[in-house]
Amino acid sequence: MMRRFLQNGLKPEEKIYLGNTLTYKRLMLKMIATFFRLLRTAWVLIRHDSLVPVEYAPLVPLPLRIIGFISRIFSIGNRKGNAGERFANALEDLGPAYIKFGQILSTRGDMFDAEFAEGLSRLKDKVPPFSMDKAEKTLAVEWGAPWSKHLKSLSQPVAAASVAQVHKGELHNGEIVAVKVLRPNIVQRMTKDMDAIALVASLAHTAIPKLRRLRPKAFVAEARRAVMLELDLRLEAAGQSELAEIAEETGLFRVPKIHWDLIGKNILVSEWIDGIALSSPDILAQPETIKQNLARQVIQSFLASTFEYGVFHADMHEGNLIVDNDGKLVLIDFGILGRLGDAEIRFEIDTLYGFLQRDYYKIAKVHFDIGYVPPHHKIEDFASALRAVGEPIFGKKAEDVSMAKVLMQLLEITELFDMEMQPQLILLQKTMMQAEGVARRLDPSFDMWEASRPIVEKAVRRELGPERYINDFLDGLDRTRKTLQTLPDATDNIAKLAKAWAEGEIDLSGVQQPEKPKSSILRPVAYLGAGAVIALGSAWAAGAF
Structure with a gap:
């Protein structure tokens, strides 16, 4: 039983060697250490009434309700704000790894109600900086020499986040640079804390059946991957270079x-970028024309990256956006990039075009064709559900349409249609809401639809014009060529298999057909830009027609 329990959170290579006694003992020690970290985590959550929040107590089994009732005795004085805000406060107390996890968690609007998600969205990536001595030691190890070999000067930390901190430096040629230094031992700490979080997810999956449709273990695995990728600044530099192009x-x-x-x-x-961060109160004191121009740049840069290149900065909050001294929008911090394949980009464009025509059946068919809606549902029913989202916002001004509200409404409706989780589309959805929020903060009357028009029209012409069909034809020819190349080998393998069967060397009579996976009754919805597309298309169509 213990071995089966251990296997819940193991990597495939660890499961292979679980039978080895030494490996088993190491895993036991790892589990014990994780358990004690889990106790600390539970205590902090209890202090903030976030272990079993009072708002959600009726939704959990009776034993957990009792635990939650008892735990609230110890949370007196720490019950400020809603459940999402208290949870965010607890994560901040737990440290950098939990802050980062909370930021990723805030992208899963499909897992929580709107109030909880809003509470999580205020989670700030601000933690105390580590010492200069540690920063200088890291530089010396990486560069194989004291920092003075490459830098004329190095300042104290000017900004600190959960994963790294930034110093202002000067090269020997006089150029001013930003020096980002990863936190010491952050990889080990992140790994251990993610182990504890994975154990929580496993326990939640087992103890609370209602949570299983949200696939908490799968989400933690996804979060772990995103976090660990951020811990190699060479990968961030590669993403920064890609967006620079x-x-x-x-x-x-x-x-x-x-x-x-x-x-x-x-x-x-x-x-080093001299300018004003869009998170600074000073930005709101700028002339209206500057703020309006910046709002337009935020929206257009996001849409152009997404529609034209299939890659976008996936953390476009105000702190990662700076206006330089020339009034140009500058993006920083490229730890997380979002990517869309050709099929997903085409899906968005086709959906947008359908909304421009108010052709809900066409939109529904696009969803079925790409496989986002399981075939046991009816296209007509899904088209009707999309109409319920799109029609109420047709003809309304852009400032009267809330992207976040449209997305939440769409999530509620599409959950009924068992849509499969699409992680890359969750990121798009979150970033779209971030970009909208930044633009509206700069200019409350900003018409994001009019600003989006040049980018979207170009994308529609490209995806619905002859270039698309020529590319499809060429791709088809390439796939045919590759198939013909492999056909002789495949034919030879079939012939060898048939000969071995005929000569009695193998017996296929006992081979069982694999069972088809059972689809869950309610799968979590991770819905992308269709929400953005609905609002964008409807508002644009209102102006176009």
Whole structure:
């Protein structure tokens, strides 16, 4: 039984060697250490009434309700705010790893109600900086020499987050740079804390049947992957370089120049940007024309990256956006990038075009064709549900349409249609809401639809024009060529199998057909830009027609 319990959170390679006594003992020790970290986590959650929040007590089994009732005795004085805000406070107390996990958790609007998600959205990525001595030691290890070999000066930390902190430095040639240094031991700490979080997810999956449709274990695995990728600054530099190329081609935004010769796993050095962060109160004191221009740049840079290149900055909150001294929008912090394949981009464009025509059946068919809606549902029913979302916002001004509200309504409706989770589309949804929020903060009367029109029209022409069908034809020819290349080998293998069967060397009579996986009654919805597309298409159509 213990071995089966251990296997719940193991990696495939760990499961293979579980029978080894030494490996088993190590895993036992790991589980014990994780258990004690879990106790600490539980205590902090209890202090903030976040273990079994009073708002959600009626939704859990009776034993957990009793535990929640008892735990609230110890949370007196820490019950400020709603459940989401209290949970965010608890994560901040638990430290950097939990803060990062909370930020990822805030992208899963399909898992929580709107109030809880709103409470999580205020989670700030601000933690105390680590010492200069530790920063200098990291630089020396990465560069193989004291930092003074490459830098004339290095400031105290000017910004600190859960994963890294930033220093202002000066190269020997006089150029000012931003030096990003990963937190010491952050990889080990993240790994251990994610183990504890994974254990919580496993226990929740077992103890609370209603949570199983939200696939908590799968989400934690997804969060672990995203977190661990952020812990290699070489990968962040690669993402920064990729977006820099897009910035240069579109001319809509700017990305700091990278100093590749100074990049390491724990170090990232790039151009220092003088300007005002969009999170600063000073930005609201700028002239209206500047704020309106910035709002337009935020929306257009996001849409152009997404529709034209299939890659976008996936954390476009105000702190990662700066207006430089020339009034240009500058993006920073590229730890998380979102990516869409050709099929997903085409899906968005087809859906948008359908909404422009108010052709809900066409939109529904696109969803069925790509496989986002299981075939046991009816296209007509889904089309009717989409109409319920789209029609109420047709003809309304853009400032009267809340992207977040549309997305939440869409999530509620599409949950009824058992839509499969699409992680890359969750990220798109979250980033779209972030970009909208930034633009509206800069200019409450900002018409994001009019600002979006040039980008969207270009994408529609490309995806619905002859170029799309020519590319499809060429792709089809390429797939046919590859199939013909492999056909002789496949035919030879079939012939060998048939000969071995005929000669009695193998017996296929006892081979059992694999069971088809059972689809869950309610699968979690991770719905992308269709919500954005609905609002965008309807508002645009209102102006076009």
